[in-house]
Amino acid sequence: MKNIVLIGSGNLATQLSLSLLYNGYNIIQVWSQQIKNANKLAEKIHCNATDSLKNLAKADLYIIAVKDDKIESIVKTITVDNIIHTSGGSDIDIFDNRFNNFGVFYPLQTFNKEINIDFENIPICIEANNKEFGLKLNNLAKSLSKSITFLNSKQRKKLHVAAVFACNFSNHMYTNAYNLLKEDNLDFKLLIPLINQTILKLNDNKPGDVQTGPAKRKDVKLIKHQLEMISNKKTKDLYQFITNSIIELNE
Amino acid sequence: MKNIVLIGSGNLATQLSLSLLYNGYNIIQVWSQQIKNANKLAEKIHCNATDSLKNLAKADLYIIAVKDDKIESIVKTITVDNIIHTSGGSDIDIFDNRFNNFGVFYPLQTFNKEINIDFENIPICIEANNKEFGLKLNNLAKSLSKSITFLNSKQRKKLHVAAVFACNFSNHMYTNAYNLLKEDNLDFKLLIPLINQTILKLNDNKPGDVQTGPAKRKDVKLIKHQLEMISNKKTKDLYQFITNSIIELNE
Numbered sequence: 001m002k003n004i005v006l007i008g009s010g011n012l013a014t015q016l017s018l019s020l021l022y023n024g025y026n027i028i029q030v031w032s033q034q035i036k037n038a039n040k041l042a043e044k045i046h047c048n049a050t051d052s053l054k055n056l057a058k059a060d061l062y063i064i065a066v067k068d069d070k071i072e073s074i075v076k077t078i079t080v081d082n083i084i085h086t087s088g089g090s091d092i093d094i095f096d097n098r099f100n101n102f103g104v105f106y107p108l109q110t111f112n113k114e115i116n117i118d119f120e121n122i123p124i125c126i127e128a129n130n131k132e133f134g135l136k137l138n139n140l141a142k143s144l145s146k147s148i149t150f151l152n153s154k155q156r157k158k159l160h161v162a163a164v165f166a167c168n169f170s171n172h173m174y175t176n177a178y179n180l181l182k183e184d185n186l187d188f189k190l191l192i193p194l195i196n197q198t199i200l201k202l203n204d205n206k207p208g209d210v211q212t213g214p215a216k217r218k219d220v221k222l223i224k225h226q227l228e229m230i231s232n233k234k235t236k237d238l239y240q241f242i243t244n245s246i247i248e249l250n251e
Numbered sequence: 252m253k254n255i256v257l258i259g260s261g262n263l264a265t266q267l268s269l270s271l272l273y274n275g276y277n278i279i280q281v282w283s284q285q286i287k288n289a290n291k292l293a294e295k296i297h298c299n300a301t302d303s304l305k306n307l308a309k310a311d312l313y314i315i316a317v318k319d320d321k322i323e324s325i326v327k328t329i330t331v332d333n334i335i336h337t338s339g340g341s342d343i344d345i346f347d348n349r350f351n352n353f354g355v356f357y358p359l360q361t362f363n364k365e366i367n368i369d370f371e372n373i374p375i376c377i378e379a380n381n382k383e384f385g386l387k388l389n390n391l392a393k394s395l396s397k398s399i400t401f402l403n404s405k406q407r408k409k410l411h412v413a414a415v416f417a418c419n420f421s422n423h424m425y426t427n428a429y430n431l432l433k434e435d436n437l438d439f440k441l442l443i444p445l446i447n448q449t450i451l452k453l454n455d456n457k458p459g460d461v462q463t464g465p466a467k468r469k470d471v472k473l474i475k476h477q478l479e480m481i482s483n484k485k486t487k488d489l490y491q492f493i494t495n496s497i498i499e500l501n502e
Contacts, residue, residue, distance in 0.1 A: 068473055089465075089473050108441060110448055110463055117448070123441045149441065158435050161477045161490075162428035166442045167449045168464030169493045170421035175458040175500070177413035184409050190359060190374045190400065191417045192453065197361055197368070198418045199450055202443065207426040212361055213419030214340075222319055222340050226412045234499060239412075241492050242420045248485060249426065 001060040005029045008065035009041040011111035019119040029057040053077045088160030091153045103128035123147040215246035252311040256280045259316035260292040262362035270370040280308040304328045339411030342404045354379035370395040376402045466497035
């Protein structure tokens with residue numbers, strides 16, 4: 001599976017194609033709905049660009065790396081031998097029997113086009129419709145990363161939900177901290193050492209075991225006082241809701 | 252202010268005393284309500300121990316490092332010249348005119364007794380009742396840390412609320428992720444690279460600018476699907492509440 005056609009040109013498509021290229025694979029074509037976007041990535045990785053699913057090049061593997069809600073219509077339009085998608089949230093059953101070999105190749109990470117990222121430590125979660133194709137995907141994954149896990153669609157989607165908590169929701173907590181500090185012209189950077197230390201503890205501990213703070217201590221007086229410090233109604237409600245959630249979990 | 256009496260023997264008291272010792276200060280006595288706890292820390296830092304506030308040794312500075320709700324009763328019991336507390340959540344006004352010099356010395360970090368921590372990068376927030384004492388506290392802080400900020404009590408308490416969001420609430424998100432994965436025997440360690448990358452982005456970006464995920468994209472279909480994946484009612488409610496909070500903030 002040396003010759004690859006990439007369907008998609010977003011953050012994940014960009015970083016995955018760079019990593020494949022770096023590890024000796026040939027990306028022979030990039031497709032995007034917008035030819036402008038396909039051209040932009042194709043220039044970066046020196047290959048053909050197209051916006052037509054009917055003119056895809058012949059390749060050993062087709063990788064769909066687009067938004068979840070775009071996968072199905074692409075799958076219905078093309079017929080090829082070996083095809084995978086890269087989504088945590090979409091089932092393997094989105095492919096049907098028109099394909100000989102199909103699967104999922106989900107790198108568990110948050111990607112930006114402009115921030116190049118080393119795949120070596122990114123967990124890659126694999127699923128395939130048959131054992132032989134699974135082994136081929138395993139080899140592909142092994143050439144990019146040290147961390148490979150076979151997951152079925154239910155497990156992968158569960159992991160995706162957990163990732164929303166661990167990445168998106170925690171980032172929303174930082175956003176609320178940022179906005180609170182901004183009201184008093186305080187620098188968010190003050191919190192970075194604290195955030196780093198919180199993460200560092202996760203290497204050797206379950207997060208539940210290192211929970212600290214007023215909610216964990218059920219320090220009702222401080223909770224009440226902190227709620228009074230928050231002027232924005234929505235932020236206050238969020239503080240109250242998560243505080244209750246921590247207290248209930250510890251009861 | 253070379254000779255210091257430490258009032259408290261908890262996580263912060265332990266780490267602060269080690270850092271002071273390492274930087275040439277003398278801790279001459281440790282007080283704790285439980286003599287057992289005072290002895291334990293005193294052994295570690297080679298000094299006297301007491302459980303009597305009436306028998307405190309003579310010192311240049313008294314540092315109160317105890318839980319917020321214990322500070323006031325200690326302050327009311329003792330009369331000394333130079334005194335500070337180390338709390339983010341307590342006002343400087345907790346001291347009264349019986350003291351010549353008083354202030355707050357708040358290291359913004361999460362501490363454990365057993366995890367030794369370098370104070371060099373910990374922001375220390377200072378407040379004092381007069382300029383001269385403020386300068387003395389500044390010198391003390393400078394000998395421990397590169398990051399010193401003068402904050403009044405309102406600012407410090409606001410920072411403390413922000414820290415609850417950034418540290419305690421984000422850790423609660425990790426706990427929920429952990430529990431979701433545990434249901435399917437999946438390893439929480441899979442999420443560590445994702446969590447690290449989320450934090451790394453904060454060095455160069457506002458958290459609101461790097462928010463990703465289904466709520467940010469208002470991907471209603473995926474949100475509905477993910478809610479169906481969560482069997483625990485409380486976890487489901489938390490997912491829904493934070494999702495709404497992200498959507499509302501972006502509107």
